Amino acid sequence: MTQRIKFYQTGTFTVGNRLLDAERRTVQATVDRSNSLTSGHRACQGCGEALGARYAVDAAMRAANGQVIAVNATGCLEVFSTPYPETSWQVPWFHSLFGNAPAVASGVAAAMRAKGRTDVRVIGQGGDGGTVDIGFGCLSGMFERNDDVLYLCYDNEAYMNTGVQRSGRTPPGARTATTPAVGNKPGAEFGQGKNPALIAMAHNIPYVATASIADLHDLEAKVTKAMAIEGSRYVHIHVPCPLGWGSLPRDTMRIARLAVESGLFPLFEAEHGEVTDVTPIRRKVPVDEYLKPQRRFAHLFRQPPDRESISAIQAIADRNIAKFGLLRQEGEV
Amino acid sequence: MLQQIEGSQAIAQAVALCRPEVICAYPITPQTHIVEGLSEIVREGRIGNCQFLNVESEFAALSVAIGASAAGARAYTATSSQGLLFMAEAVYNAAGLGLPIVMTIGNRAIGAPINIWNDHSDSMSMRDSGWVQLYAETNQEAADLHFQAFRLAEELSMPVMVCVDGFILTHAYEQVDVPSQAEVDAYLPPFEPVQVLDPADPVSIGAMVGPEAFFEVRYLAHHKQLQALEMIPRLAGAFARAFGRESGGLVVPYRTEGAKTVIVALGSVVGTIKDTIDEMRAEGTEIGAVKLATFRPFPLAELRAALIEAERVVVLEKALAAGLGGIAASNVRMALRGLSTPVYTVIAGLGGRVIPTTSLKRAFAEAHADRIDDPHFLDLDWKVIDKELARAKERRRSGPIAENILRGLGLVGQKLF
Amino acid sequence: MSMPKRPFAITLDVGSSLANLTGSWRTERPVYVDRLPPCNAACPAGENIQGWLYHAEEGDYHAAWQVLMRDNPMPAVHGRVCYHPCEDSCNRRQLDEPVSIHAVERFLGDQAIRHGWKVECAPESGKRVLVVGAGPSGLAAAYHLRRMGHAAVIHDAGPLPGGMMRFGIPKYRLPRDVLDGEIRRIEEMGVEIRLNSKVENLVGLMNEGGFDAAFVAVGAHLARRVDIPARDAGKILDAANVLRGMETGAPPRLGRRVVIYGGGNTALDVARTAKRLGADEALIVYRRTREQMPAHDFEVEEALEEGVLVRWLSTIKRIDQTTFTVERMTLDATGWPQPTGEFETLEADTLILALGQDVDTSFMRAIPGVVFRKDGVVEVDRNMMTGHRGLFAGGDMVPSERTVTVAVGHGKRAARNIDAYLRGTTHEAPPKHEVVAFEMLNTWYYTDADKMVQPALDMIRRRTTFEEVTGGLDETNALFEARRCLSCGNCFECDNCYGVCPDNAVIKLGPGNRFRFNYDFCKGCGLCAAECPCGAIVMVPETI
CATH class of the missing domain: 3.50.50.60 (FAD/NAD(P)-binding domain)
Known part of the structure; x- marks a missing residue:
């Protein structure tokens, strides 16, 4: 048996690696990364969205040789990055409204096309509320017209900017300000919510992917791939919110990781409506491990624990694992 | 070149001559023919690299225009009625961001009850959004105002609505002089935005502004309107010199010399009013009219000057501020503040109700004699009103008013309660 | 006042938030630390194992060997005969299997012999040290003293140098060419070895030879x-x-x-x-x-x-x-x-x-001040000096575990103490850092990587010949094995802190220079510390 030679100490899991070839390191590992979203922003400590935005936009900046225009929906990201008189953005950035970011991005893309600026690439971005709820009409329109925009949704599973109200991405069982943990069925309803990546796929657009800040290499690869494609592209990025989820700021990465490893947030790619690849779970964990460090699920673990709800959440994870084949062995096709 | 042409087609040709770079469209009657015309012109490749986007809503239409404009493209869209209300948030946003978008409003009533015919309820609802509002009297003016609108918008970096009466103008075939591309190019220089999204010179546009600066931003928007007040007559003058005809401007008097009664109105109804005035003048009545070609910014001084000699003023308008009366009338009173000149309000033509010369003549005569009620509802069928009010008084659960009225008029299949 | 370039308030100049120093939000600050890896802590020779693995991971075996040689003059020997307590304490043991440190050490030692790598010595100090016993402890002491610039002369009663390495360890575990190669290198540095020279009168010999100090390291041959x-x-x-x-x-x-x-x-x-x-x-x-x-x-x-x-x-x-x-x-x-x-x-x-076996210390009985234990070993103070000034002892001579590696460690410690003594001072070992426990690591980031297996001689030859039983790793395997190191407690520049900071408050200083926190912007969220794979960042409360 020949031993597969591994040229790295920590594999492709760390941000950088002095032992890796430069071209295989992440954008985030480079000293000359764009820092598209730079210091001094007013995001909470340990904000997953701030990270996700910098990861994604920096990767896009590298892919487009710095020729990027970003359009932002109203939301946390917009508010914490651009309160007058200071902005944290270092790319041309534009904010119009809560529900129109995809359409505005389409407009910017149309302007670039009209001016023959094919080198300039347009990004639309917003939180889950701005994207999958109030902005969904515009998003769908952008998709079906196949406008040349990469739309990035930073999903923290509720309306955080307004004080943690339920969105179409709030998971079943989660406590929010409008799904309080009181009554017979505490937290968000089971059987509600939507999967925008699957809906995006139904538009038959060239590229759809889910990503997580917990897997930077995967995220950057997806953004890079998306940037090489013309037409409508959608990358849905899971970004834990310490404030809204009731988790410790230092646990943001860990919780993002547990979401992936439990199967609750499957990572996959799709082209023209068909799933083309999934990122396998590395070390599967029961959903309890993901739920427990978050106060929004604390009511599930009171004495006696709400085993029925926890099992229902586990069933969701198991269904994802089965549906996407997340426990694929390495080397298996 | 003179053409016998539908108003919408004239507007489409005029817009095309302005070399827009991004056009976004969502269908709503009665503006549809404009964007249909433009889609054809764009498809034929007659506006260079212009992008025509069929969007999913009016909200998206204006949002696409916002994005395009922020990126430095000359952007255009058109809408009517419900569509304007559906994009209301973006209407304010475009103005707040100072984006020089030009939008044609095919003026139409607002439901409920749903109604596709003309009045000014839609554009009047957006009068304080920060957009310039120009009102066209004829199809020629409707076309011409677009050249001025783009130039005004881009010089001041603010959005402009060109309000064109639905059906009455949009669907009417008239003779229109459509200028040549060279003439338009000479009048309308290429778009040079004051700020633009550009990777070579990145900025953040659309910051959140708190109490410490919001007020100033708002004042600056008001100041821009005041600047427009100065610029509109200049642009109209330049237009007249370049094209050899009068279009636009702030206020346009008609036979006001020695007029004791002056009618103030906006849009196509001014034509009917002129005919009425001609008749009444012929009969010896000292009456004239002033056309409000620009409603925002509101030309307070110019209007005051035009009305200063009048003994009374009648404002005829196609919108109703429910609970108050006239919208334009209130603004006109503002122009005449301090004077004792009576200002009568005539609400007319709502939902496409025909405004016949005979009715106007009767109302103006009553006003001229200071016998008119205020506000006066022109040709309102009081019998229907009285009957419905009486019925509603009898029965608490009286059902929808609109349907009851139609039933009363025998317009709905009769069925006994 | 200059005219503002942009429309007021709604348009802002990029990066202007750098004026907003969010460091004031912080209640805890991250601090980079260097902790003591358990392998280093466990090494009787005091090797900086992680330090030389770091270079080996890059394939810079010469640099790795130089770091190794700061503490141990005989890597090829130790890679074969050390019982490697480092591996018993290796944190990787709790992940899969410990890093095969000895195998990499052996690889480096063999490379050095093959390529004739040398070490540098300090300029001559003019001081002379007598070493009794050419076993691991004596050789190590002489080596270190020589590197510090002192002259070292070894007297050994035996016919060949190496002491118990030669006379106690069979050659199928330690081939003699390897042992000879490493001893020869020490000799080539200028260490003089006098064989068949049993010391009877130590004090007399010191006086005759003009020695300023002596180190006695006789093996337990009885x-x-x-x-x-x-x-x-x-x-x-x-x-x-x-x-x-x-x-x-x-x-x-x-x-x-x-x-x-x-x-x-x-x-x-x-x-x-x-x-x-x-x-x-x-x-x-x-x-x-x-x-x-x-x-x-x-x-x-x-x-x-x-x-x-x-x-x-x-x-x-x-x-x-x-x-x-x-x-x-x-x-x-x-x-x-x-x-x-x-x-x-x-x-x-x-x-x-x-x-x-016991050690024969009878020749020291007459030396004033030297104190013996019941089993004959010599008492030394914490600086390895006997009761007789200038006379130091180590290896099997003193109360301790008796292994080659312990002996080599004694040699190093003795050399440092003798050096201090020669300069009229006392050697003070720097305080030890906290040892890294497995729980301090974030092992998610380490790739699963099984230990490389060293080849073994076939059984027939093992039973009939004295050929070396255990083979060495080839370069590829050695490199891979080195890269299994978790770098417990010491930054290995994986860029995690730099990447996971939501506030860009980590400054990357470039290869070899690690990172610095920008406390102007660090909000103290602790993500860097939580996601540091090797436990090299701690959060310290801010004093307000």
């Missing part, structure tokens, strides 16, 4: 004996002499059946040697169980593979020519063997006693 009632006993030998005989040209005749009495590593070495010398049967008699055997388990395993037999829980009660009476033992409640009264007999031509 075999312990045991009283066994015997009538016409056959051949009884001791293990130390058997092994010594292997090196001095006169292999002992052991006969067909050999019994070895004892349970230490020496018992195994001699049993395996007996097999190689042609004994049909090599039987170890040991009074306790396999678990209690002081010998290392892998050596027991290798011996068993080679056909060595062991009789556990047995004592030799009586010898009658070639017949041995053996009593079965049983363990009492405290785990101590107790006689059972059950006897049996076995036949053997030779008995080899492997019951331990």
Whole structure:
């Protein structure tokens, strides 16, 4: 048996690696990364969205040789990055409204096309509320017209900017300000919510992917791939919110990781409506491990624990694992 | 070149001559023919690299225009009625961001009850959004105002609505002089935005502004309107010199010399009013009219000057501020503040109700004699009103008013309660 | 006032938030630390194991070897004979298997011999140090003293240098060319070795030779004996002499059946040697169980593979020519063997006693101030100096575990103390950092990577020749093995902190220079510390 030679100490899991070839390191590992979203922003400590935005936009900046225009929906990201008189953005950035970011991005893309600026690439971005709820009409329109925009949704599973109200991405069982943990069925309803990546796929657009800040290499690869494609592209990025989820700021990465490893947030790619690849779970964990460090699920673990709800959440994870084949062995096709 | 042409087609040709770079469209009657015309012109490749986007809503239409404009493209869209209300948030946003978008409003009533015919309820609802509002009297003016609108918008970096009466103008075939591309190019220089999204010179546009600066931003928007007040007559003058005809401007008097009664109105109804005035003048009545070609910014001084000699003023308008009366009338009173000149309000033509010369003549005569009620509802069928009010008084659960009225008029299949 | 370039308030200049110093939000600050990796903490020679692995990971074996040589002059020897307590404490053990540190060390040592790598010495100090004993401790002390610029002269009673490395460890574990190569390198640095020179009058020799200090490191060559009632006993030998005989040209005749009495590593070495010398049967008699055997388990395993037999829980009660009476033992409640009264007999031509060795310190008895323990070893203070000023002792001479690596560690420590003594000061070891526990690591980031297996000689040759049993790693495997290091407690520039900071408050200083926190913007979220794979960042409360 020949031993597969591994040229790295920590594999492709760390941000950088002095032992890796430069071209295989992440954008985030480079000293000359764009820092598209730079210091001094007013995001909470340990904000997953701030990270996700910098990861994604920096990767896009590298892919487009710095020729990027970003359009932002109203939301946390917009508010914490651009309160007058200071902005944290270092790319041309534009904010119009809560529900129109995809359409505005389409407009910017149309302007670039009209001016023959094919080198300039347009990004639309917003939180889950701005994207999958109030902005969904515009998003769908952008998709079906196949406008040349990469739309990035930073999903923290509720309306955080307004004080943690339920969105179409709030998971079943989660406590929010409008799904309080009181009554017979505490937290968000089971059987509600939507999967925008699957809906995006139904538009038959060239590229759809889910990503997580917990897997930077995967995220950057997806953004890079998306940037090489013309037409409508959608990358849905899971970004834990310490404030809204009731988790410790230092646990943001860990919780993002547990979401992936439990199967609750499957990572996959799709082209023209068909799933083309999934990122396998590395070390599967029961959903309890993901739920427990978050106060929004604390009511599930009171004495006696709400085993029925926890099992229902586990069933969701198991269904994802089965549906996407997340426990694929390495080397298996 | 003179053409016998539908108003919408004239507007489409005029817009095309302005070399827009991004056009976004969502269908709503009665503006549809404009964007249909433009889609054809764009498809034929007659506006260079212009992008025509069929969007999913009016909200998206204006949002696409916002994005395009922020990126430095000359952007255009058109809408009517419900569509304007559906994009209301973006209407304010475009103005707040100072984006020089030009939008044609095919003026139409607002439901409920749903109604596709003309009045000014839609554009009047957006009068304080920060957009310039120009009102066209004829199809020629409707076309011409677009050249001025783009130039005004881009010089001041603010959005402009060109309000064109639905059906009455949009669907009417008239003779229109459509200028040549060279003439338009000479009048309308290429778009040079004051700020633009550009990777070579990145900025953040659309910051959140708190109490410490919001007020100033708002004042600056008001100041821009005041600047427009100065610029509109200049642009109209330049237009007249370049094209050899009068279009636009702030206020346009008609036979006001020695007029004791002056009618103030906006849009196509001014034509009917002129005919009425001609008749009444012929009969010896000292009456004239002033056309409000620009409603925002509101030309307070110019209007005051035009009305200063009048003994009374009648404002005829196609919108109703429910609970108050006239919208334009209130603004006109503002122009005449301090004077004792009576200002009568005539609400007319709502939902496409025909405004016949005979009715106007009767109302103006009553006003001229200071016998008119205020506000006066022109040709309102009081019998229907009285009957419905009486019925509603009898029965608490009286059902929808609109349907009851139609039933009363025998317009709905009769069925006994 | 200049005119603003942008429309007021709604348009902002990029990056202007740098004016907003969010560091004021912080209640805890991250701080980079260097912690003591458990391998380094466990190394008796005080090697900076992680330090040299770091270079080996990059394939810079020469740099790795240089770091290694700061602490241990004989990597090729240690890569073979050290019992590597480093690996027992390696945190990777809790992930999959410990890093095979010894295998990489051996690879580096062999590379150095092959390529003739050298170390630098400090300029001559003019001081002279006498070293007694050319074993691991003496050689190490001389080496380190030489690097510090002092002259070192070793006197050894034996015919060849190396001490117990040569006379205690069979060559199938430590090939002599390897040992000779590493000793030669020490000699080539200018260390003088005088063989067959048994020191009788140490103080006199010091005075005669003009030595400023002396280090005594004589090995434990005296075999312990045991009283066994015997009538016409056959051949009884001791293990130390058997092994010594292997090196001095006169292999002992052991006969067909050999019994070895004892349970230490020496018992195994001699049993395996007996097999190689042609004994049909090599039987170890040991009074306790396999678990209690002081010998290392892998050596027991290798011996068993080679056909060595062991009789556990047995004592030799009586010898009658070639017949041995053996009593079965049983363990009492405290785990101590107790006689059972059950006897049996076995036949053997030779008995080899492997019951331990003592050191001969009689030549120092007369030196004023030197204090001895009951078993003959010499008392030293914390600076390894005996009661006689300028006279230092180490290795088997002093109370300690007796391994090559411990001895080499003593040599280094002695050299540092002697150096300080020569300069009229006292050596103070820098305070040790906190040892990294497994829980301080974030092991998510480490790739699953099984240990590289060293090749083993085939069994026929193991039973019949003295060729080296365990082979070395080739370069590819050594490189891979080095890269299994978790770098516990010390930044290895994985860029995680730099990447996971939501506030860009980590400044990357470039290769080899690690990172710096920008406390102007660090909000103290702690993500960097949580996601540091190797536990090199701690959060410290801010004092307000």
